Amino acid sequence: MHPFEKAVAANWPPHSWSDCTVMVAVSGGADSVALLRSLAAIRESGPGRLIAVHVDHNLRKESDTDAQFVAQLAQQLGIEGILGRVDFELSGPDGIEAAARSARYGFLRTFAMDHGARYVVTAHTADDQIETVLHRILRGTSLAGLSGIPRARELELGISLLRPMLSIRRSEVEAYLADLGQTFRHDETNDESRFFRNRLRNDLLPLLRDAYLPQVDQSLLRLAIGAAECREYVETQASQLLDVCLMRETDESVTLDAKKLGTAPPFLAKEACVLLWKQHAWPRQSMSREKWEALWTLITGDSPAPFELPGGIRAEKKGEQLTLTPLE
Amino acid sequence: MHPFEKAVAANWPPHSWSDCTVMVAVSGGADSVALLRSLAAIRESGPGRLIAVHVDHNLRKESDTDAQFVAQLAQQLGIEGILGRVDFELSGPDGIEAAARSARYGFLRTFAMDHGARYVVTAHTADDQIETVLHRILRGTSLAGLSGIPRARELELGISLLRPMLSIRRSEVEAYLADLGQTFRHDETNDESRFFRNRLRNDLLPLLRDAYLPQVDQSLLRLAIGAAECREYVETQASQLLDVCLMRETDESVTLDAKKLGTAPPFLAKEACVLLWKQHAWPRQSMSREKWEALWTLITGDSPAPFELPGGIRAEKKGEQLTLTPLE
Numbered sequence: 200m201h202p203f204e205k206a207v208a209a210n211w212p213p214h215s216w217s218d219c220t221v222m223v224a225v226s227g228g229a230d231s232v233a234l235l236r237s238l239a240a241i242r243e244s245g246p247g248r249l250i251a252v253h254v255d256h257n258l259r260k261e262s263d264t265d266a267q268f269v270a271q272l273a274q275q276l277g278i279e280g281i282l283g284r285v286d287f288e289l290s291g292p293d294g295i296e297a298a299a300r301s302a303r304y305g306f307l308r309t310f311a312m313d314h315g316a317r318y319v320v321t322a323h324t325a326d327d328q329i330e331t332v333l334h335r336i337l338r339g340t341s342l343a344g345l346s347g348i349p350r351a352r353e354l355e356l357g358i359s360l361l362r363p364m365l366s367i368r369r370s371e372v373e374a375y376l377a378d379l380g381q382t383f384r385h386d387e388t389n390d391e392s393r394f395f396r397n398r399l400r401n402d403l404l405p406l407l408r409d410a411y412l413p414q415v416d417q418s419l420l421r422l423a424i425g426a427a428e429c430r431e432y433v434e435t436q437a438s439q440l441l442d443v444c445l446m447r448e449t450d451e452s453v454t455l456d457a458k459k460l461g462t463a464p465p466f467l468a469k470e471a472c473v474l475l476w477k478q479h480a481w482p483r484q485s486m487s488r489e490k491w492e493a494l495w496t497l498i499t500g501d502s503p504a505p506f507e508l509p510g511g512i513r514a515e516k517k518g519e520q521l522t523l524t525p526l527e
Numbered sequence: 528m529h530p531f532e533k534a535v536a537a538n539w540p541p542h543s544w545s546d547c548t549v550m551v552a553v554s555g556g557a558d559s560v561a562l563l564r565s566l567a568a569i570r571e572s573g574p575g576r577l578i579a580v581h582v583d584h585n586l587r588k589e590s591d592t593d594a595q596f597v598a599q600l601a602q603q604l605g606i607e608g609i610l611g612r613v614d615f616e617l618s619g620p621d622g623i624e625a626a627a628r629s630a631r632y633g634f635l636r637t638f639a640m641d642h643g644a645r646y647v648v649t650a651h652t653a654d655d656q657i658e659t660v661l662h663r664i665l666r667g668t669s670l671a672g673l674s675g676i677p678r679a680r681e682l683e684l685g686i687s688l689l690r691p692m693l694s695i696r697r698s699e700v701e702a703y704l705a706d707l708g709q710t711f712r713h714d715e716t717n718d719e720s721r722f723f724r725n726r727l728r729n730d731l732l733p734l735l736r737d738a739y740l741p742q743v744d745q746s747l748l749r750l751a752i753g754a755a756e757c758r759e760y761v762e763t764q765a766s767q768l769l770d771v772c773l774m775r776e777t778d779e780s781v782t783l784d785a786k787k788l789g790t791a792p793p794f795l796a797k798e799a800c801v802l803l804w805k806q807h808a809w810p811r812q813s814m815s816r817e818k819w820e821a822l823w824t825l826i827t828g829d830s831p832a833p834f835e836l837p838g839g840i841r842a843e844k845k846g847e848q849l850t851l852t853p854l855e
């Protein structure tokens with residue numbers, strides 16, 4: 200077994216998935232081609248299926264060729280291939296790249312449900328993680344964001360999204376493909392966010408390594424792991440606090456026990472509120488530090504004047520009950 | 528009142544310290560001169576004393592002139608001045624700069640106790656914080672390190688070390704001193720760690736601002752604040768867990784309830800151990816992720832073979848009791 204395949208197998212033991220339907224997202228680039236080839240090589244015989252999924256965004260003129268490349272590769276490996284095509288026009292508040300990503304995961308979710316997949320795997324590498332964490336640090340991030348790309352998350356009930364290559368470096372991917380003599384497609388997309396990412400990869404990270412501290416990649420990877428571990432703990436605690444404080448939850452409003460919330464550690468109380476905001480998809484973008492502090496003052500204070508939080512969430516305290524009502 | 532003085536007063540309200548003895552560490556550089564001048568300007572009349580302390584490390588030939596400058600400034604402001612001189616040779620495992628810092632805080636502690644000071648204040652700015660956090664991110668840091676320079680810590684029982692300028696930018700310091708027509712000394716020290724810090728300040732941060740993301744300073748400051756808040760919560764929880772798990776603690780060994788520790792969230796259990804290591808000044812440098820995991824396996828496992836952790840700490844489990852014994 201090639202060392203690269205051993206590394207993938209160590210991250211995601213084949214016996215844990217060889218009996219399941221596994222969908223591999225394959226763009227045709229080096230990372231996803233290496234993922235597909237390694238999974239095809241290490242899977243154990245059994246009733247499981249490996250399916251290569253290519254989502255064509257029609258963003259580039261080479262899109263067709265990419266799709267053909269993936270279809271051929273799947274055929275060579277004796278693997279099912281599925282092509283998803285985004286025919287509607289992509290746009291969104293966070294730009295075309297974010298819209299494409301959102302559409303891609305939407306497709307993967309739908310395909311996974313249609314085909315009864317247990318796992319959807321993507322080929323994000325340690326280099327993607329390093330670049331993501333560095334980008335977020337510079338742009339501004341909470342500790343939650345500092346944990347970077349998650350190794351695993353639930354895509355849908357019973358369907359897990361996994362990244363078995365998240366601890367593997369891009370250089371290992373390239374060495375593996377060279378050893379196999381396996382070709383791949385070059386991603387020529389160069390929209391703004393990809394352009395920025397390329398500058399982090401090609402200019403800033405080499406500068407940091409060579410002129411500042413050579414261990415910067417490991418530093419960022421370890422920071423992400425530490426942040427993820429801390430995050431998991433904090434979110435579990437926050438979720439338990441929210442459960443304890445929740446008095447009523449309807450489509451119209453949410454009522455919390457202000458006394459229980461107000462006697463919890465302030466940090467945790469805020470995290471519980473963040474969780475509530477997330478669960479209801481209330482806008483968090485404009486919830487500045489000052490707004491959270493105003494909410495905390497309402498929760499713990501004696502003179503409760505109701506007020507409106509960003510996104511039209513009315514906060515009102517009556518006795519020891521805090522009620523949050525989306526107005527629109 | 529000058530806007531700079533207002534900002535310092537907002538961070539550290541004069542009524543909270545004007546009755547106390549306050550020691551200000553003054554190198555003679557811009558930051559500490561601005562701190563001393565602003566505190567002298569905003570203090571309220573009362574029984575309190577303001578004392579300027581200059582610690583001379585004899586590291587630079589200009590040391591004498593720095594000391595004279597601080598003494599004159601204190602005299603002009605009608606403030607007591609104290610000079611501490613490090614006459615012994617500075618050296619240490621982490622270099623001369625770290626040894627000097629350690630000696631400086633040792634002096635401040637001693638002087639504070641001798642003069643019955645309630646507060647010792649230093650002039651660290653938001654720029655120091657930004658540079659510290661960036662340096663740690665590149666070098667590698669835990670989440671604890673990510674919180675950067677603490678705003679306050681206990682220097683000794685009843686003596687607090689505070690940084691009232693930690694949210695103030697260096698540019699504000701410079702504008703204040705220019706408005707006052709106040710001169711200051713230039714720190715010419717250029718040892719290795721200072722040299723690296725200067726490169727972060729003069730080369731890397733300007734590059735990040737101009738060629739990547741202009742908000743990088745705010746991003747790093749907010750990250751430090753978020754990390755500090757999370758840190759405080761986690762440490763409180765870890766301390767409570769440690770209290771609950773502690774069965775015996777003597778000079779020879781520490782015995783913990785392995786069952787209670789092993790049923791806590793793994794993240795918190797590890798943090799409780801980190802705290803224990805800190806309290807006993809056991810070496811944490813070599814406690815890698817693998818070593819912590821080995822300890823966790825011992826705590827939660829059924830087949831307890833005693834083993835030795837870095838720094839000669841023997842870990843042994845008998846029944847549900849985990850005993851840690853420094854061997855040397």
